[in-house]
Amino acid sequence: MIFTIDRYESIRQEECYMLCPRCDSEQVRVMVTSPIGEEWVVYMCEQCCFSWRSTEKIHVSEKFKLDIEKIKNMQIIPPIPPLKTK
Numbered sequence: 353m354i355f356t357i358d359r360y361e362s363i364r365q366e367e368c369y370m371l372c373p374r375c376d377s378e379q380v381r382v383m384v385t386s387p388i389g390e391e392w393v394v395y396m397c398e399q400c401c402f403s404w405r406s407t408e409k410i411h412v413s414e415k416f417k418l419d420i421e422k423i424k425n426m427q428i429i430p431p432i433p434p435l436k437t438k
């Protein structure tokens with residue numbers, strides 16, 4: 353089966369009831385669906401960027417849970433310095 357807009361819209365309706373397993377945000381969107389059949393959907397949290405597949409049983413340990421305050425205070429990945437020139 354080929355992915356269609358109707359399929360995407362039906363999945364979008366379902367995602368309204370989903371929370372991110374890592375930060376409990378309701379800002380979850382469909383990232384991609386299985387290209388053949390309706391086997392799986394990959395969801396992504398727009399708040400913490402966590403992604404997971406619909407076929408997985410997700411368990412996020414308490415020590416890895418995030419909230420908006422933790423996300424705000426995360427360190428920034430150091431920038432990569434420019435390449436050395438000869």
Ligand SMILES: [Zn+2]
Nearest residue numbers: 372375397400
């Ligand atoms: Zn999240």
